[in-house]
Amino acid sequence: MSDALFQPYARSPLDPLDLAGQAVRPSPENGAWANEVRLLAYLTLRGDSADPAYARAVRTVCGLSLPDAGRYVSGVAGVLLWRSPNECLLLTSRRQAASLRVALVEAFAGLLAEVVDQSGGLTTVYLAGAEQVTVLRHMGGYDFGSLEPGQAIATVFGKTAAVVMRADAHGVHLIVRRSFAAYLWALLARSARPYAFTVGRLPAAGTDPVLCLQEGATVLDRQDRVAV
Amino acid sequence: MFLIYCPYCKATREEEEFHNAGEAFIARPADPEAASDEEWGDYLFMRKNPKGWHWEQWQHAAGCGRVFAVKRHTLSYRIAGSWTLAAGKALFLQEGGV
Amino acid sequence: MSGYRVSRPSQRIDRDQTVRFRFNGRDYSGFAGDTLASALIANGVTLLGRSFKYGRPRGIVGAGPEEPNALVQLEDGARTVPDVKATQIELYPGLSARSCSGWPSLALDLKSLLGRCGRFMPPGFYYKTFMAPVRAWPVYEKIIRKAAGFGTAPTANDPDFYDHLHHHVDVLVVGGGACGLWAALLAGRAGLKTLLVDDQNEAGGWLLSEASARIDGLAAIDWVASRRAELDALPNVAVLTRTTAFAHHDLNLVQAVERLQDHLPAEARRADQPRERLHRIRAGHVILAAGAIERPLVFGNNDLPGVLTAAAAQTYLNRYGVVVGRTILLLTHNDAAYDTARDLALAGSRVTVIDVRQRGAAPARHAAVIAAGATVLTGFGIAEVRGGNRVRAARLVRLDPLSLKATGKGPVLNADCVLSSGGLTATVHLYCHNGGRPLWDEERLSFVAPAGGRDDMCCVGAVAGYWGLGEALRQTHETLGAWLAARGLGAAGQAPQADDIPAAPTRRVFRIPDGRRPGAGAKAFVDFQNDVTAADIHIAVLENYRSVEHVKRYTALGFGTDQGKLSNINGFAIAAEALGKPIASVGTTTYRPAYTPVSFGALAGPHARETFDPERHTAMHARHVAAGAAFERVGQWMRPHYFPRPGEDLHAAVARECLAARQGVAVMDATTLGKIDVKGPDAREFLNRVYSNAWSKLEPGKCRYGLMLDENGMVMDDGVTACLADDHFHMTTTTGGAARVLSWLERWHQTEWPDLKVFFTSTTDHWCTTAVVGPKSRDVLMRLCSDIDFAMDAFKFMDWRDGTVAGLPARVFRISFSGEVAYEINVEASYGDYVWQSVLAAGKDFGITPYGTESMHVLRAEKGFIIVGQDSDGSMTPFDLGMAWAVGMKKPFSFLGRRSLTRSDTVRDDRKQLVGLLTDDPAAVLTEGAQLLSSPQVTIPADMRGHVTSSYFSAYLGRSIALAVVKGGAASGGETVYAWSGGQVTAARIVSSVFVDPQGERQHV
Known part of the structure; x- marks a missing residue:
């Protein structure tokens, strides 16, 4: 290896915005605040949800039953979101992702099923604050007020699509493609402007099944990427 | 702006989540090479364009990505319902559709 | 008109808060709660504008969205708004406005001279007069537009922002008058999620103007306050004021615009709040309580400043404490206007009611008016108003008691103000936007929304023709009660009680006869904003326009910013009379959104500036920016176009980048290509069906270029697909085609197979994806990658390998879009930035050169590689593109598009086919899109052989090259064609489309 090379580092899609550098502890005056849940791992699971063998394989590996339409389930392995009758998305930690993937590939052997790594292609934005639903209503036409914990749906936000899942009463997660993340963020920040929007420091995970995936998951952190 | 029911998401959503995918139940000739130019041209280009009920395909582009059948009135814009392609086709045939 | 201020118990202005403002360069003052219109009238300002066609002096006519004349330019600079109705501007300290029309000045208007010749300006005047020469129309148009007046659009960027807000409610109530408030209350009490919108600054509707009404024993305005308080206390009800519902769409989608800050002085407006908010409301049920607007009667010179509707005068008096004149003539055909006369007389004006009816009003109203000190003349009309720039007098005319004609002269009465009441016009717009047709009510002389409403919509109160407060509230209560009961939402309880005074019948008059034939007397205006007179409508009908839609377009009746709110019914009635048909069968013109003008800012909302359209960035984007790349948009992606060094222009940079790729090593960000993972036992069969070439024998570890056709046999996309395993493929698509191709595959899979x-x-x-290109690319890869054997025979052209690059898992494809040895490194995008940096570092010793899309285009054109969508346009078959090698006609399944390739049209020899072009002058670079002619002489029509699709200067070849499509081009090698562009003709020879390395040896080295 050439001496020109250095340690690999990973960058999350919103890293160029330096959200971490702007983040503050949100106060009650901040009607809405958000931040990126950086560098989670994402695995797309393909398989017919009506196929019991496939469902069994997912349950064996992830400890999760397949979610119903428009919903998600969560556990130690992460959050499993329904995307279509033959597609689910597993949000998990980078720590667990490789072994989960290998185990799923093994469990899917002989089945009409597949696991596709999307870890580079997706990211998650966490939105919280008293006006979080209002902010979503500025961004899209879905009836966000009706979205309850346990639900995760894909819909249109401005000129892109994203998945929105309600974790608990505190906040929602928006799962978006890497190349649209900056746009979605800009749309969110603009929509939240009347509500004293701020970039907030992500809370300790608590009951939120996505935030708890993040802890310790960013093996390669900010210090590494400034090495260039 | 319509509201369209997606039989896979089991939810009614705004039209902007969907793409219209044209007339439903156009059968591709089983053996295209055996089709005459005229038959093949009919398959390619001739569409019903009725004033009244029309079976259409819609794809839930921003949602589950599935294509399904919608029966829509082209004058009143009423939507009679949404079905999976298989269920829709059965109903379509039952109505005497060709 | 000489308006002045009085104190009224009912007034909604605050006399303790003086508000200073500026109009047409002069300082005035009004009070908090005023509109610009009410403040101007109170200050005695009458002349506000000049009319559109004749330049006639105009003043305020109405008091709300119906106002046709008083259009002003509000504020200056970036925040200026043209053509705002003075009647809709809430006064704020420091407001500045000026008239929109009048050129060169309001007092001296050039058109008014023209207007004196008005006899000679029939409808269609401009079309008829400025017919010839055709060439001169742009000159005419410029002058006509300037003379027409109206405001000027701002030229600076809008400093404010706007947003959209989506609602999902059970019930939307449009209109916050008595009926709307009551309907919202009933829905709210039943627990329904309810939203009420009203366009005024406070709820109350007509009750704000009607000082004497009482409901349930309370003064109406107190009833409004307590209903409003009750609504505010319900958690399931929201009320939006200053919010105009302007459009109704399918399935009860209503759009409404809320003006959040326009009523505030500049210093109180908040930068973190939008100026306007567009509400998109999905309602389970809409309750339309939009009310009605009084229309004027049509009589001679009824457009002089100082002629208003009676209802407007009543509003100015009772709501704003402004009397519109000292000596007032009030022309009416109905009883309701007597209330206006009474209130004005009690306020001190000398009022003469001129009632076109022989017997006048019902006794109670008649007595009230007389008691208030007014005079009543029955059986008269107004023939014409007299005055220069303002009302001075009016000449009356005696009307026949039975038939509608003038039977004799009437007196000339002095006055400074003339009011007229032609009855109410129901505001049916939202009922009609989405296909609803209003009904003609001959008794009430209005098109009204049917009381039964329509699916998912109730129509209550005046919009359904219930003019009286008592009957309107009863109908609202009954309608809502039945609607709630049908949904099991309980009984509505008691209806609010209000008394309706018995009224004498209305006389059916629209145009007051003046004893002259149409067009001979004083101009009697129907549409003030578009200067349409009653005579114009007669002429249109005489000229054989039979449909009211055509009459509208010929005369301009009902166009403009007021959309005919005052004029439509009068216009329809006059057209019906001229056509000899009943109004009901003439019908209305089509009501279309928007009800009132909506700003572009509100419509655009968040879809502006940085969020106008997504800008997609690759993982290395920040590096490209730092490297000083010039960017171009490809689809929504921002791609580096070229990487200029200091002092370089596009051409210099591209020449350098291309030479690096051909002679050393260059690197490109190819991330934007679409990628689709295709997996399953039938993956290979599927590829066979959707690509024109064969996939049966592609082994794992190998790649193949694929051509995708639509069912018409035309090329729709292309890309390289790698075989990962027997049942697993990595497909790539064009940058712009990624979403379309995925959707295409899904549709065929789901619908057909x-x-x-x-x-x-x-x-x-x-x-x-990082593409490393050029003879030294292998050296760079070998520095980054220790577990892949790059030996020529071990890793051949069109192979791919799994391995690690810079320590990261990667898929490396040996494919080439330049004809050189090249590798595409695919890694997880999180590491894209790192890998890009690693490649640059590893290639430093070899002079690795980043390049952009422009060089990519040159390199591929030198090789004759097509870009789908540039060299093809949806009408090119693979054969047209010389790509028969990519068509497996022997494949067992008739792949998509195959059958079309043998249609009579697709097998023609003279189809446009892809060729190369070399200009005679090697320095001449053809214009892309230039038409190709057979001879240098341009004939008409031109003999168009084809056109240039791609054209560049090739630094490597030291000359220009081009690709083109030419009719019968495949058989025309050696022929000279002539490219026409901007008057220049350039000769070029038809050659092979492969300019560099025709044997394709370089990429195999």
Whole structure:
């Protein structure tokens, strides 16, 4: 290896915005605040949800039953979101992702099923604050007020699509493609402007099944990427 | 702006989540090479364009990505319902559709 | 008109808060709660504008959205708004406005001279007069537009922002008058999620103007306050004021615009709040309580400043404490206007009611008016108003008691103000936007919304023709009660009680006869904003326009910013009379959104500036920016176009980049290509069906270029697909085609071949692709990668390998879009930035050169590689493109598009076919899109052989090259064609489309 090379580092899609550098502890005056849940791992699971063998394989590996339409389930392995009758998305930690993937590939052997790594292609934005639903209503036409914990749906936000899942009463997660993340963020920040929007420091995970995936998951952190 | 029911998401959503995918139940000739130019041209280009009920395909582009059948009135814009392609086709045939 | 201020118990202004403002360069003052219109009238300002066609002096006519004349330019600079109705501007300290029309000045208007010749300006005047010469029309148009007046659009960027807000409610109530408030209350009490919108600054509707009404024993305004308080206390009800519902669409989608800050002085407006908010409301049920607007009567010179509707005068008096004149003539055909006369007389004006009816009003109203000190003349009309720039007098005319004609002269009465009441016009717009047709009510002389409403919509109160407060509230209560009961939402309880005074019948008059034939007397205006007179409508009908839609377009009746709110019914009635048909069968013109003008800012909302359209960035984007790249948009992606060094222009940079790729090593960000993971036992069969070439024998570890056709046999996309395993492929698509191709695959799979076992998963964003190109590319890769054998025979052209690059898992494809040895490194996008940096570092010793899309285009054109969508346009078959080698006509399944390739039209010899072009002058670079002619002489029509699709200067070849499509081009090698562009003709020879390395040896080295 050439001496020109250095340690690999990973960058999350919103890293160029330096959200971490702007983040503050949100106060009650901040009607809405958000931040990126950086560098989670994402695995797309393909398989017919009506196929019991496939469902069994997912349950064996992830400890999760397949979610119903428009919903998600969560556990130690992460959050499993329904995307279509033959597609689910597993949000998990980078720590667990490789072994989960290998185990799923093994469990899917002989089945009409597949696991596709999307870890580079997706990211998650966490939105919280008293006006979080209002902010979503500025961004899209879905009836966000009706979205309850346990639900995760894909819909249109401005000129892109994203998945929105309600974790608990505190906040929602928006799962978006890497190349649209900056746009979605800009749309969110603009929509939240009347509500004293701020970039907030992500809370300790608590009951939120996505935030708890993040802890310790960013093996390669900010210090590494400034090495260039 | 319509509201369209997606039989896979089991939810009614705004039209902007969907793409219209044209007339439903156009059968591709089983053996295209055996089709005459005229038959093949009919398959390619001739569409019903009725004033009244029309079976259409819609794809839930921003949602589950599935294509399904919608029966829509082209004058009143009423939507009679949404079905999976298989269920829709059965109903379509039952109505005497060709 | 000489308006002045009085104190009224009912007034909604605050006399303790003086508000200073500026109009047409002069300082005035009004009070908090005023509109610009009410403040101007109170200050005695009468002349506000000049009319559109004749330049006639105009003043305020109405008091709300119906106002046709008083259009002003509000504020200056970036925040200026043209053509705002003075009647809709809430006064704020420091407001500045000026008239929109009047050129060169309001007092001296050039058109008014023209207007004196008005006899000679029939409808269609401009079309008829400025017919010839055709060439001169742009000159005419410029002058006509300037003379027409109206405001000027701001030229600076809008400093404010606007947003959209989506609602999902059970019930939307449009209109906050008595009926709207009551309907919202009933819905709210029943627990329904209810939203009420009203366009005024406070709820109350007509009750704000009607000082004497009482409901349930309370003064109406107190009833409004307590209903409003009750609504505010309900958690399931929201009320939006200053919010105009302007459009109704399918399935009860209503759009409304809320003006959040326009009523505030500049210093109180908040930068963190939008100026306007567009509400998009999905309502389970809409309750339309939009009310009605009084229309004027049509009589001679009824457009002079100082002629208003009676209802407007009543509003100015009772709501704003402004009397519109000292000596007032009030022309009416109905009883309701007597209330206006009474209130004005009690306020001190000398009022003469001129009632076109022989017997006048019902006794109670008649007595009230007399008691208030007014005079009543029955059986008269107004023939014409007299005055220069303002009302001075009016000449009356005696009307026949039975038939509608003038039977004799009447007196000339002095006055400074003339009011007229032609009855109410129901505001049916939202009922009609989405296909609803209003009904003509001959008794009430208005088109009204049917009381039964329509699916998912109730129409209550005046919009359904219930003019009286008591009957309107009863109808609202009954309608809502029945609607709630049908949904099991309980009984509505008691209806609010209000008394309706018995009224004498209305006389059916629209145009007051003046004893002259149409067009001979004083101009009697129907549409003030468009200067349409009653005579114009007669002429239109005489000229054989039979449909009211055509009459509208010929005369301009009902166009403009007021959309005919005052004029439509009068116009329809006059047209009906001229046509000899009943109004009901003439019908109305089509009501279309928007009800009132909506700003572009509100419509655009968040879709502006940085969020106008998504800008997609690759993982290395920040590096490209730092490197000083010039960017171009490809689809929504921002791609480096070229990487200029200091002092370089596009051409210099591209020449350098291309030479590096041909002679050394260059690197490009190819991340934007679409990528689709295709997996399943039938994956290979599926590829066979959707690509024109064969996939049966592609082994794992190998790649193949694929051509995708639509069912018409035309090329729709292309890209390289790698075989990962027997049942697993990594497909790539064009940058712009990624979403379309995925959708295409899904549709065929789901609709036609659901039995094929295969999954398609987009991985475009997951992979980041770095293309390393050039004779030294292998050396660079070998520095980065220790577990892949790069030996020529071990890793051949069109192979791919799994391995690690810079320590990261990667898929390396040996494919080439330049004809050189080249590798595409695919890694997880999170590491894209790192890998890009690693490649640059590893290639430093070899002079690695980043390049952009322009050089990519040159390199591929030198090789004759097409870009789908540039060299093809949806009408090119693979044969047209000289790509028969990519068509497996022997494949067993008739792949998509195959059958079309043998249609009579697709086998013609003279189709446009792809060729190369070399200009005679090697320095001449053809214009892309230039038409190709057979001879240098341009004939008409031109003999168009084809056109240039791609054209560049090739630094490597030291000359220009071009690709083109030419009719019968495949058989025309050696022929000279002539490219026409901007008057220049350039000769070029038809050659092979491969300019560099025709044997394709370089990429195999």
